[in-house]
Amino acid sequence: MIVYGVCKSCHNHLSLNVLADTRTELSKQIGASISKKCNRCGVTTTFAANQLKAKLSKRIRHAVLEVAIVGVVILSSAYYFLTDITYIALIIALYTPLAIGYVWHTRRNFKLIDTFNRSKA
Numbered sequence: 001m002i003v004y005g006v007c008k009s010c011h012n013h014l015s016l017n018v019l020a021d022t023r024t025e026l027s028k029q030i031g032a033s034i035s036k037k038c039n040r041c042g043v044t045t046t047f048a049a050n051q052l053k054a055k056l057s058k059r060i061r062h063a064v065l066e067v068a069i070v071g072v073v074i075l076s077s078a079y080y081f082l083t084d085i086t087y088i089a090l091i092i093a094l095y096t097p098l099a100i101g102y103v104w105h106t107r108r109n110f111k112l113i114d115t116f117n118r119s120k121a
């Protein structure tokens, strides 16, 4: 999960290096407000805790994509190249826990993000 503010000038997402599950926790860390300089347009925006939002981190977004791609590749290659049903079953048995793990992790993150975005400082 990434906490970010939107640049007032170019609407670039400015991620902040903070660890907080709610805006209450966030305001304890940053105080009344936090200033961040935009790395795209150079304008500094000052954010109050209530103006900051949470979103899914890039790492997790990539992981979701990777799992989806690997799943498609595995299933299509299993369909085209493998005729041994036990081999296909083995591949699916190995892949399924991995996919479930990622889904669980992502869902947990969405919940955290939702909690953060609903909370008030």
Ligand SMILES: [Zn+2]
Pocket: 007, 008, 009, 010, 011, 012, 038, 039, 040, 041, 042, 043
């Ligand atoms: Zn900007």
